[in-house]
Amino acid sequence: xxxxxxxxxxxxxxxxxxxxxxxxxxxxxxxxxxxxxxxxxxxxxxxxxxxxxxxxxxxxxxxxxxxxxxxxxxxxxxxxxxxxxxxxxxxxxxxxxxxxxxxxxxxxxx
Amino acid sequence: xxxxxxxxxxxxxxxxxxxxxxxxxxxxxxxxxxxxxxxxxxxxxxxxxxxxxxxxxxxxxxxxxxxxxxxxxxxxxxxxxxxxxxxxxxxxxxxxxxxxxxxxxxxxxxxxx
Numbered sequence: 001x002x003x004x005x006x007x008x009x010x011x012x013x014x015x016x017x018x019x020x021x022x023x024x025x026x027x028x029x030x031x032x033x034x035x036x037x038x039x040x041x042x043x044x045x046x047x048x049x050x051x052x053x054x055x056x057x058x059x060x061x062x063x064x065x066x067x068x069x070x071x072x073x074x075x076x077x078x079x080x081x082x083x084x085x086x087x088x089x090x091x092x093x094x095x096x097x098x099x100x101x102x103x104x105x106x107x108x109x110x
Numbered sequence: 111x112x113x114x115x116x117x118x119x120x121x122x123x124x125x126x127x128x129x130x131x132x133x134x135x136x137x138x139x140x141x142x143x144x145x146x147x148x149x150x151x152x153x154x155x156x157x158x159x160x161x162x163x164x165x166x167x168x169x170x171x172x173x174x175x176x177x178x179x180x181x182x183x184x185x186x187x188x189x190x191x192x193x194x195x196x197x198x199x200x201x202x203x204x205x206x207x208x209x210x211x212x213x214x215x216x217x218x219x220x221x222x223x
Contacts, residue, residue: 004152031210033210033211033212035214040217041216041217042114042200042202042214042215042216042217043153043200043214044214045211045212045213048210048211050210088152088153090152090153090212092210095141095160095204095206095208095209095210096141096158096160096166097155097158097168097169098143098153098155098210098212099152099155100152100153100154101152102150102151102152103152
């Protein structure tokens with residue numbers, strides 16, 4: 001299957017700091033998505049991106065669809081304790097097969 | 111509006127036993143999916159159903175079968191469980207038709223001993 005590489009694997013930050021993470025692929029995608037997963041729960045969709053170069057915000061979260069279509073970025077501004085969790089990127093071309101990254105684990109220190 | 115529901119939440123099987131994981135969505139979505147999630151790995155697609163009446167293999171289909179019972183329900187069957195199938199299983203759905211926002215159920219934690 002296609003490999004999506006997420007970095008960093010884990011982050012420990014102080015409350016109030018901004019966070020950046022990224023996801024790269026060996027193949028191009030038409031759609032990139034970002035999810036957050038809390039322990040014992042299913043992933044929750046944060047942002048969907050449909051166009052290369054697109055920048056989309058959802059509250060304090062901003063995601064970008066890379067211009068090469070092989071990468072995507074997620075930023076979280078002014079982190080708060082409830083931002084703790086694992087963030088996954090995913091890519092798809094047809095909506096049939098979705099490929100997921102291995103996740104970035106975020107810890108926010110109050 | 112419950113979204114995507116899955117049953118059971120937890121299950122323990124012995125090697126060789128069979129079971130069916132149930133999934134239902136009430137969002138009138140066309141496409142449904144089954145994933146497994148293992149420690150340190152992202153979600154991997156087992157099977158998907160692009161529309162009622164169709165199913166296709168994903169990345170890791172071996173040892174599984176699926177049934178798209180109707181538009182709402184998509185079940186995953188393990189005919190002869192193996193320890194390698196110990197995992198957390200997630201069902202998901204999308205509207206489809208160029209709308210790819212995927213919504214997940216709460217998961218089933220399966221242990222095969």
